[in-house]
Amino acid sequence: MEVILGVLVGWATAASAIAALRLIRPPRVISSEQRAMQEALHAATATLPHLRQGLSAESAARTVGHLRTLTQALAVALVDRERVLAFAGDGFEHHADAEWLELAGRATRDDRLQVESRIACSHPGCPIASAVLAPLVVRGERVGTLLALFAGAWRLTPEETRTVGDVASLVSAELALAELEAQSERLARAELQALRAQISPHFVYNALAAIAGYIHSSPEEARELLTEFAEFTRYAFRGRSPYVTLADELNYVEKYLRLERARFGDRLEVRLQVAPEVLNAVLPMLSLQPLVENAVRHGVERRGRGRVEIIGRDIDADVELQVYDDGVGMDNDRAAEILSGRGSGVGLTNVQARLQAAFGPAYGLEIDSTPGRGTTVTMTLPKFRAGVRAA
């Protein structure tokens, strides 16, 4: 009891001492320039998360107020090619959307600012006299216009114009980033499509040939295998989500292995050891099956017999999947080539790319192989990653 009390009192004393020191120290003086700089920086960063989602009415509405702070204009509007997305500035609601569009339409050049200094508004008391039209350009293509409206009888100062131009560049850059992100996602989907297109021919041929062999000797077996084959293709070409649970993927691997068994019979030995805790982990679809297919192709097919092991371990917040074969193996240079995408095999490179697109560079594949001693491919993934969801 006394010890607890002592610790508490000591802690409280230390905390009070620090607090007192902070109070005594003279407050730091922030100059007006620094303050202005801070405000501008704050407004600029505040636009980031919204514009990262692309240019839409919603993101425009959330950023346009900050853009007004940045440009110091009376009013600011964001316009895309067809409509006014958002508008900020009090007292100018009497300007119809059509007027804005008409104004934006006057900006004919994509690569430079345009200043409209004679704007005559019929509305009484409307102070707007001039406007700066700044195009928003992403990858050489114009996606919209930033309109900044200023008051006053005098011409705009060059500083004001330049600020609007810089703000427009900022918006353009952020939109370009958003575009890039969307593209990498499309790329991941395209890679899945590519994998679907290329996994099967080799295997389809072998599987069908094996099934054909059973039709006379045991028609029942042949029918079952054909059913398996049908389900196998159904899974491979389903299209809703690029992610599945490990349980689903393993189920698919099992179908695949059953078809391979039809060919190899007892010469293909398969061992599985998967912790039940990891079965609900979510991973890119068709990312385990190519590893198993690889193991069968390189480990078993060439020698006509062999062993494949699939091991799933529960490691804290991560999942570790290993596919081992006792086949011919390869040297480390070739393994590195495959993972970096320079090798000839498409399967593993594709899986590696999709894993890292989903989970980042800290996760993915590792190949450990010795020529003649077999190959182990290790895949690591997190148990949860926001946005990665099965079905």
Place this chain on the structure above:
Amino acid sequence: MIALAAIGAVTLGTLGLGAWGVRFVRTTSDLLVASRAVTAWWNAAAISGEYLSAASFLGIAGLELQLGASALWQSLGFTAGYLALLLFVAAPLRRFGSYTIPDFVEARLNRSWIRPLASAIVILISGFYLVPQLKAAGLALQVVTAAPYWVGVAAVAAIVTINVAIGGMRGITYVQAVQFWIKVFAISVPACVLLIHFGGLPGRAALFGDQLPRAPHTLVVRLPAATRAQFPQTATIEIGGRDLTVAGGTVRTLPARVPIVIGRGTVVPVAEGTTPQTGATWSRAVGGTSESSPVLVYSLLIATFLGTMGLPHILVRFYTNPDGHAARHTTVRVLSLLGLFYTFPAVYGALGRVLTPQLYLTGQADSVVLELPRAAWPGTVGTLLGALTAAGAFAAFLSTSSGLLVSLAGTISHDVWPRLRRERQAGMSVRRLRFRVAAIVAMVAPALLALVARSIDIAILVGWAFAIAASTFCPMFLLGIWWTGLSARGAAAGMVAGATIATASIFTGLTLGGGQATIIGALLAQPALVSVPIAFVVMVGVSLRDRESVRGSDAMLALHAPEGLGLRLAEDDLDVPAEVAPRRM
């Protein structure tokens, strides 16, 4: 000696089970059998196994002995917490797919800056919860082998750390499920045997009537330290061979390490701080003494009822459920399994009051489950039963503290460490090494605190962990799952407010010393009644004011949309045996 052997067997069994737990399955079709073997019952037993800690195994009976039937509210709350979890959290959380609480907080609120806050609270709760486990371990080893208190603390801390650091928690579902049944066996068999031996509850007057606990036979007590004892009635006791008659209502200091003989039928003196109670007040559920005042009881109920859903080591167990539906099924089974277990601690408290009243004098009420069998039934049977409860208690420390340490080490190695080093991308081997180092580091502080917190009841220490969980993660889960308007800033403000108020009250209460006579005293001892509503109000208030609040519609869909909107191919396939005719497609 037998007890030590039983403890050793349980410990080695736990370590060995982890290694043996996942064994090779030879054929592919066995995989499906193996994956489906984790049924709702297995999962439920695993969750219960991880959940039943020293507080449940030793603490509740000890508190019941000391305070009376009002202590049983705690076991009620420990169980009812799963009702709250079942109703509001289990299924949506499983659908969401998150593994740890920081995972959920970050993904639901869509802000990365809130993750360190959630991690800090996870560390706080796990740390608070780990202290009583170690304290109980020290106590148990002291009772069983007469070793000094610190030996048990150090031994269990070391065993658990080594086990977690070398990765002995593989196959955790099976290990924890087996642990659960070990605990049920270890607590139910001695209780039943003793009840049969005594033909029901003996000494009913001291339990329900107007009697104070009296020595059932001549008791010889040696106090570990000089103790101020209160004599509720005039009694004659023999100290070191000299008779001493003390008038009722007076307080005397009794010497340490001298045999004190209390004759059969003499009313046993109680250590100062414990209220002597007649059977009638002892068996009152509410309001018998100041320690069972309605405020305290309700505060404790709120803490346990709402705190369970915020325990970091419990929520990760739900990840093993395949979907929200299974999560609900599991939770219902957890309720029944815990209900089964919590029937028995009450028996020990009641029997202990009649058969081992000397614990009132020594002040070591927490050891009643361990001491009762030997004291009540001297001889081989009592020794064997005592060994059984000691082994069960060790199973309780090991499983709960392993789960807690995994949570702690995981949070430190995943969230704290990369932030300190300003790097997030580290390979698998680096992450694994960090986890091991973190496991060792994380055990140091709780072990030291356990050495300090020797005099505080286990059940009260655990109550604090629950109070903090109820004031932080519970509002975050309830609002985050059921209200679209919760903003990150609101959640952060509410969690900080709840954690600060709960922790501050607990430490203030500690500093002022355990006077719970007033309402303020009761709230300082168990602050949930105040801190939980404040956390809710702050969360809602700040979220409403927060104009930047992001409506988490995607997250809401993930939480509440039933599975099967997507294609659940694998599930259909699992249900169809291979022999059936060709599939219609």
